[in-house]
Amino acid sequence: MIKSEFKTIKLKDINIENKKFLFSYPIKDDFLKNSINNLGIISPLIVEQKSEKYNIISGFKRFLLSNNFITDFPCLVLDNDISDFEKFKISIENNTFFGKRNLNEIEKSNIIYNLCNFFHFNELETRKICKMAGIVISKFNIDRNLILYSFSDDIKNRIFNKTLALDSALDIRFFSEDLKTDIFGIVDKLSLNYNLSKEFIKSLKNIYDDYDDSLVFKKDIILKILSILSIDDFNNEKKIENIRNFLFEKIHPDIYQKEKEFLVLKKKIEEENVKLFHTDYFENANFSLNITFKENDLSSLKNILNSIINKISN
Numbered sequence: 203m204i205k206s207e208f209k210t211i212k213l214k215d216i217n218i219e220n221k222k223f224l225f226s227y228p229i230k231d232d233f234l235k236n237s238i239n240n241l242g243i244i245s246p247l248i249v250e251q252k253s254e255k256y257n258i259i260s261g262f263k264r265f266l267l268s269n270n271f272i273t274d275f276p277c278l279v280l281d282n283d284i285s286d287f288e289k290f291k292i293s294i295e296n297n298t299f300f301g302k303r304n305l306n307e308i309e310k311s312n313i314i315y316n317l318c319n320f321f322h323f324n325e326l327e328t329r330k331i332c333k334m335a336g337i338v339i340s341k342f343n344i345d346r347n348l349i350l351y352s353f354s355d356d357i358k359n360r361i362f363n364k365t366l367a368l369d370s371a372l373d374i375r376f377f378s379e380d381l382k383t384d385i386f387g388i389v390d391k392l393s394l395n396y397n398l399s400k401e402f403i404k405s406l407k408n409i410y411d412d413y414d415d416s417l418v419f420k421k422d423i424i425l426k427i428l429s430i431l432s433i434d435d436f437n438n439e440k441k442i443e444n445i446r447n448f449l450f451e452k453i454h455p456d457i458y459q460k461e462k463e464f465l466v467l468k469k470k471i472e473e474e475n476v477k478l479f480h481t482d483y484f485e486n487a488n489f490s491l492n493i494t495f496k497e498n499d500l501s502s503l504k505n506i507l508n509s510i511i512n513k514i515s516n
Contacts, residue, residue, distance in 0.1 A: 204280065204281075204284065204288065204292065205280070205281035205283070205284070206248075206278040206279060206280050206281065207278070207279045207281075208246065208276070208277070208278055208279075209277050209279050210274050210275065210276055210277070211247075211249065211256055211274070211275050211277045211279075212273060212274055212275075213269055213272070213273045213274070213275065215254070215255060215256055216247075216249070216255070216256050216258065216265065216275065217252070217255040217256060217257050217258075218258070218265070218266075218269075220252075220257040220258075221262070222316055222320035222321070223257075223258065223259050223260070223262075223289065223290065223293045223316070224258070224262045224312070224316075225293075225297070225305075225309050225312035225313045225316060226262055226263045226297060226309060226312075227306060227308040227309050227312060227358070227362065228308075228359070228362060229262070229263055229266055229267070231263060231267060234263065234264070234267060235267045235268070238264065238267060238268045238272070239271075242272070243264055243268065243272065243275060243276055245261070245264070246261070246275075246276040246277050246278045247260065247261030247264060247265060247275055247276070247277045247278070248260040248261060248277070248278050248280065248292060248293070248296065249261075249277045249278070249279055249280070250279070250280050250282070250284075250289065251279055251282065256277065256279065259280065259289050259292060259293050260292060260293045260296040260297060261277075261296075280292070286321055286323075287321075287323055287327045287331075290321070290323075290331055291330070291331065291334065294313075294331065294334045294335055295334070297309075298334075298335075301334075304336060305335055305336055306362055307347075307350065307361060307362075307368060308350070308358050308361065308362055309335075310335055310336065310337050310347060311347040311348070311350040311351040312351060313331070313332075313335050313337065314337065314344055314347040314348060314351070315347075315348060315351040317331065317332075318344075318348070346368075346372070349372065349375065350368065350371070353371060353375070356386070357371050357382075360386075364396050365389075365394075365395070365396060365399060366389075366396075366399060366403075367396060367399070367400040367403075369400065369404075370399060370400050370403040370404065373403055373404060373406075373407040374403060374406070374407065377410070377416070378416055380420075381416060381419075381420060381424070384420065384424050384428075385403065385406065385424075388402075388424075388427055388428070388431065389402065389403075391431055392431070392438060392441060392442055392445075393438065394442075398442070401446075402445070402449075405446075405449040405450075405453060406423065406449070408453050409423055409449065409452050409453060410423075423449075423452065426448060427445050427448070430444050430445050430448065431445075454483075457483055457484055460480075460484045461484075464478075464480055464484075464489075467489075470513050470514070471510050471513045471514060473509075475493060475494040475495065475506065476491070476492070476493055476494075476506060476510065477491070477492040478490070478491055478492075479491075479492065491510075493506055493507075
């Protein structure tokens with residue numbers, strides 16, 4: 203049983219600078235703020251006493267959403283003998299409603315950052331904390347989450363709202379802030395969903411890797427995309443199609459050229475009962491022709507074949 207004492211603590215006595223137990227994301231929560239406005243703080247903050255001040259263990263969000271209109275906070279003050287390990291467990295239990303809520307990726311990255319920078323738990327304690335938080339322990343995952351922690355609030359917010367894939371954020375982490383602003387401006391203007399934005403950013407990354415100068419990349423690629431966006435006669439779907447074709451041409455110029463030539467031939471010979479196909483990415487030089495005709499109607503087949511030959515000859 204964790205020992206604690208209920209107290210009402212004044213705003214001025216709560217130390218908000220100590221954030222080693224803070225990992226909630228996002229802090230903004232209109233539903234919770236309205237609830238506090240109407241009903242006050244129902245669930246007490248959990249705090250520890252350090253000298254004359256109190257550090258928050260659990261309840262940062264409630265505090266930050268209400269400290270401009272509440273001056274006295276209901277709190278559970280933990281016994282001084284409780285270890286940081288137990289306090290971290292209490293924080294996770296309260297923020298996950300004892301395992302009923304899964305932490306989002308940003309919250310997990312915050313926990314990993316805090317573990318690496320503020321605590322000195324042994325391996326067993328660290329593994330227990332990570333298991334409670336749903337964090338997979340591996341060097342790859344730790345490194346990945348520390349990078350996620352370092353992202354701007356805009357990128358974190360996009361990841362949280364599932365308009366940006368974490369892989370996409372990692373793809374452009376070395377881009378200049380100017381380039382990131384341009385890219386997100388394009389994503390927003392086209393209202394690209396999660397999958398389309400992922401495809402778009404992956405294509406940009408593939409092209410960017412071949413450039414030595416980001417300014418040249420911006421001139422060659424970004425400005426061309428912006429010019430497509432400015433075409434008033436194109437609806438959103440048409441703009442996306444043109445941008446996708448432009449990026450594909452840059453990444454696979456040989457395949458793009460073959461596709462153009464194939465479409466000319468396809469348009470020339472296809473009709474209702476004649477369909478032309480190529481292999482994926484033109485892996486070989488063979489095309490497939492699908493002809494539909496009635497059973498035993500060889501004269502019809504002969505006419506179709508003659509028509510195809512005439513079209514090719516002309």
